[in-house]
Ligand SMILES: Cc1cc2nc3c(=O)[nH]c(=O)nc-3n(C[C@H](O)[C@H](O)[C@H](O)COP(=O)(O)OP(=O)(O)OC[C@H]3O[C@@H](n4cnc5c(N)ncnc54)[C@H](O)[C@@H]3O)c2cc1C
Ligand SMILES: Cc1ncc(C[n+]2csc(CCOP(=O)(O)OP(=O)(O)O)c2C)c(N)n1
């Protein structure tokens with residue numbers, strides 16, 4: 001890491017605090033639009049912590065992409081400007097600066113085990129409000145919907161009792177109140 | 182009226198409807214139907230280049246010298262990959278071009294077919310936008326949209342990839358309409374409240390400076406005229422980036438010369454010491470800012486730019502005005518006049534006295550020689566010889582490019598074509614051909630280096646075929662001079678691979694192409710050689726043999742601030758000036 005006091009580059013001279021932001025991006029659902037967005041993040045060195053996409057208005061071919069990213073305030077500003085610059089992007093909203101947004105993801109969690117572990121897994125699942133989608137004599141598949149950190153905690157618990165596999169959807173997010181995008 | 186035609190005919194028709202008169206290109210299997218359609222008409226002129234990269238730079242030269250969209254047509258696979266450098270160049274310098282590429286038939290896409298490549302994938306990162314047209318139904322709309330996207334907002338390159346079966350398919354053509362685009366709507370008018378705040382800040386300034394750039398050129402001639410008006414009304418000093426030269430006349434008293442790494446002493450110190458900076462269509466590039474945390478530390482900054490991502494990208498602006506600088510300048514001129522705003526006259530006079538002190542350093546001076554042609558002298562003589570003619574200048578990349586920027590004084594916009602952002606050696610000759618095609622009667626000169634010119638030398642053949650009488654003025658120092666200068670500065674004078682050995686005889690090379698060749702190494706004969714170059718009707722190469730180890734000054738070394746710039750006469754041991762960390766930078 002070069003000492004930034006002599007650096008020629010626009011690297012931040014001080015270590016600035018970074019924060020996690022959830023962006024809701026509406027795009028025209030044309031071929032390659034996801035590649036354009038993902039490519040912009042990788043090409044410019046930004047982080048993607050989670051990305052979900054699906055068509056929300058079928059008739060008008062509009063998709064909604066929810067991106068969880070992190071960076072300094074300056075980087076987050078740049079990310080939003082760079083997204084808005086892409087031709088098929090309708091709009092970008094930073095849900096994080098608009099007050100606490102609702103964020104949910106869904107996880108499928110497979111655990112295997114016998115005896116005490118099996119009983120404990122079931123008890124934890126009930127405590128978290130997970131649904132049991134599949135059960136055999138020595139395994140379960142649970143479904144849990146919740147905020148990211150809640151799911152993280154659930155998975156951490158399940159690791160102790162015999163975690164086998166996890167599949168997560170990534171974050172879906174929406175602002176509170178009557179206002180739409 | 183509904184018109185039925187093939188996809189290939191639609192391409193030709195759409196180009197005409199978009200006002201294209203010349204298309205630069207190179208044929209191949211995947212574009213043969215379009216070439217066939219070109220064959221059946223004579224309105225649209227095709228300029229056959231010798232390498233697709235040349236077509237892209239020619240289209241750039243055409244675009245930048247006219248303000249119109251440049252257009253090129255190339256085949257799939259290698260045709261498309263050969264334009265990647267040109268597209269990237271146009272992206273970094275915000276030049277509007279539309280590139281039509283042929284593609285293998287839709288049913289073969291993805292099968293590694295002959296001359297197939299993922300053109301939209303490859304060019305996604307080096308275009309403003311790109312399209313793969315899989316159905317004839319979409320073709321007319323996409324073609325028109327491509328021109329709209331290239332031309333408006335922050336201009337840039339757009340690729341339209343057309344599979345061969347779509348070129349053969351028949352469909353209904355639609356003329357361009359000015360419907361609003363669904364998502365893409367660049368903002369033109371600036372926020373009036375912010376404009377007023379900016380003017381208020383300017384009126385309070387004691388040490389103001391205008392820092393202008395390529396955006397003024399992009400916005401069009403009217404923007405340059407408005408800029409002149411505002412600068413004259415305010416009495417502020419003005420400097421510009423490499424890309425903005427010509428927007429403000431270099432002969433004007435308020436002009437400080439170019440700023441940045443090789444800019445003038447007065448421009449850089451004015452930037453460093455100013456209290457209010459008015460940035461118009463420039464992007465705070467690292468060649469400008471030098472060491473970021475020492476960049477103009479005490480100024481309050483106003484930034485006018487059409488691209489929201491340019492504002493606050495590298496340098497934080499106190500007032501960021503999003504909009505086309507032509508529109509914003511118009512509002513500024515009107516409001517400055519209406520409110521009869523006046524800057525602090527006595528402070529401004531004091532500021533000008535300081536600037537005149539810096540100017541007196543004559544930072545572009547060099548040691549003249551009676552024996553050798555100094556490259557700076559060569560550009561000075563060239564300028565003297567052509568300044569009263571209708572002229573356009575292009576350059577390659579290197580020291581000669583910087584000397585051209587320093588010693589050729591531009592009075593008008595759109596007269597200066599250079600590769601700034603990407604710094605593409607090989608840009609100048611094809612760009613000159615593009616300029617000449619647009620301005621057949623003008624004098625078009627490529628100020629070149631002997632290394633750069635060899636990168637697209639084959640385009641001499643294009644110049645001959647299309648009777649484009651471009652003049653190539655080579656400052657031949659037998660070195661990749663800019664590289665050699667850095668090796669002298671940073672690597673102990675170890676000139677690894679920067680000597681341009683085995684150079685061709687440029688006079689014979691010119692003759693081999695059917696052009697005229699001249700060599701000159703005597704300063705006393707230089708004017709005569711330049712006169713011969715200008716008066717010869719066709720393409721000419723003038724091999725101007727210059728002093729070999731001249732360095733380009735002033736220079737802000739890597740990792741240094743504006744007020745630590747090196748001046749020519751004062752530098753003795755340049756290697757000692759840059760520390761280890763500075764050496765890691767580009
Ligand atoms: C060897 C070498 C040395 C160099 N040394 C120097 C040097 O010493 N000094 C120097 O200046 N450069 C130098 N350069 C060039 C440098 O790399 C950059 O290309 C240049 O400084 C960028 O110019 P610019 O800021 O005007 O931006 P441009 O690249 O021209 O960008 C234009 C800006 O204006 C905006 N814009 C576009 N259209 C509009 C509009 N209609 N209205 C409002 N805004 C608009 C764009 O969004 C963008 O932000 C050098 C290049 C090379 C190859
Ligand atoms: C395509 C490309 N390759 C490499 C470079 C790096 N480079 C910058 S300047 C330069 C030397 C140019 O030499 P010449 O054309 O003789 O110009 P001079 O500096 O001698 O005037 C090189 C190799 C570049 N800018 N572009």
Ligand SMILES: [Mg+2]
Nearest residue numbers: 630631660662
């Ligand atoms: Mg050279």
